[in-house]
Amino acid sequence: MPILPRKVVQDLQPYPAPKEGRYGLVRLDFNENTVGFPDAYTASMPDSTVCTYPEYGGLITKVSKQFEVSPESILLTNGSDEALTLVALTFVDPGDVAVISRPCFVVMPHTLKLAGATLREVAVRSDFSFDLEGIGSALPGVKVAMFASPENPTGAVLPPEVIKSWCEAFPGTLFVIDEAYSDYAGISVLSMIAELPNLLVIKTFSKAWGMAGLRLGVVFGQAPLLDYISRVKMPYSVNSAAIASASSLLDRADAVVAAAKQTMQRKVRIESLLQSRGYTLVTGSANSFLLNLGEAAEKFEAFARKNGVLVRNRTEALTLGYVRVSVGTDEEMKKFMEVLIEFESLNPLQNNS
Numbered sequence: 001m002p003i004l005p006r007k008v009v010q011d012l013q014p015y016p017a018p019k020e021g022r023y024g025l026v027r028l029d030f031n032e033n034t035v036g037f038p039d040a041y042t043a044s045m046p047d048s049t050v051c052t053y054p055e056y057g058g059l060i061t062k063v064s065k066q067f068e069v070s071p072e073s074i075l076l077t078n079g080s081d082e083a084l085t086l087v088a089l090t091f092v093d094p095g096d097v098a099v100i101s102r103p104c105f106v107v108m109p110h111t112l113k114l115a116g117a118t119l120r121e122v123a124v125r126s127d128f129s130f131d132l133e134g135i136g137s138a139l140p141g142v143k144v145a146m147f148a149s150p151e152n153p154t155g156a157v158l159p160p161e162v163i164k165s166w167c168e169a170f171p172g173t174l175f176v177i178d179e180a181y182s183d184y185a186g187i188s189v190l191s192m193i194a195e196l197p198n199l200l201v202i203k204t205f206s207k208a209w210g211m212a213g214l215r216l217g218v219v220f221g222q223a224p225l226l227d228y229i230s231r232v233k234m235p236y237s238v239n240s241a242a243i244a245s246a247s248s249l250l251d252r253a254d255a256v257v258a259a260a261k262q263t264m265q266r267k268v269r270i271e272s273l274l275q276s277r278g279y280t281l282v283t284g285s286a287n288s289f290l291l292n293l294g295e296a297a298e299k300f301e302a303f304a305r306k307n308g309v310l311v312r313n314r315t316e317a318l319t320l321g322y323v324r325v326s327v328g329t330d331e332e333m334k335k336f337m338e339v340l341i342e343f344e345s346l347n348p349l350q351n352n353s
């Protein structure tokens, strides 16, 4: 008899994204900060922190100051992927109902299913914004409602006042808002955790903070919720290199905020350039946009990769033809435009104006 995993695992697929062979290429496929903050990384790490189990107090104090919340409302995790998984494993019993928007960040349905949740999925509207009325009507009887704001891949934002009204109207539902891209969007519901005992906000150091390879996330929420999550979390899932880098980055948080702002300024420039060439875009509020290439999406993804530029065809998550492009440096965006223009010249009918 073969050894089989749990029934729910038999039906799951591994995270589908192409993650290998990306070094040295123009990486506009995973919404990372493409240059980061090299000076702040592990150079700041004292020797003793490698042979000693990590300590978190110092970083928690800095995170608390940066995000203006009490240290008791902070839990550090190994990226926000771990945060989302812990939340699902802590609060969902098999058969509990969870609400998500579709499409959404793929880890959300994955972890909720793993925890045994029955998913109630509310499709986005035709302009890829959240269907607020649809979500509102799906909420009765729900244990967990999980959304990213801005969402991935749409870049759509949930209005803070709507999140607040849902939390108040459904006190028995845990609302989880993943703010991986809020540093770019400049919008956050973090300050609401003080008054809402059923709200968790998750942030990551993988995007604006440039630490995707070191893995650091944060769950913010009231202490009783975090106490439950701590029972599930392994004690040292965040390593000392991540602690040291984040600590040094938080000392120069102004530079991180300024870099995120510059990325968004570059985003506006590249979007207008594309629109002036007749392309249809979904701009959203994250550090990426969706470019509609119609039937040529898959072909373009492959063509760009061959020419050293990585983008992601999101057709399978959305509707036919949307390619997600992260915003990199000026030089990287120039390279992206050159590749697109060359593609256009070889495929003149594919410019989806």
Ligand SMILES: Cc1ncc(COP(=O)(O)O)c(C=O)c1O
Pocket (backbone or CB within 6 Å): 030, 031, 078, 079, 080, 081, 082, 105, 148, 150, 151, 152, 178, 180, 181, 203, 204, 205, 206, 212, 216, 217
């Ligand atoms: C909405 C959202 N949340 C979380 C993540 C993953 O973040 P982390 O690297 O902290 O696990 C991503 C990555 O693309 C994302 O798009």
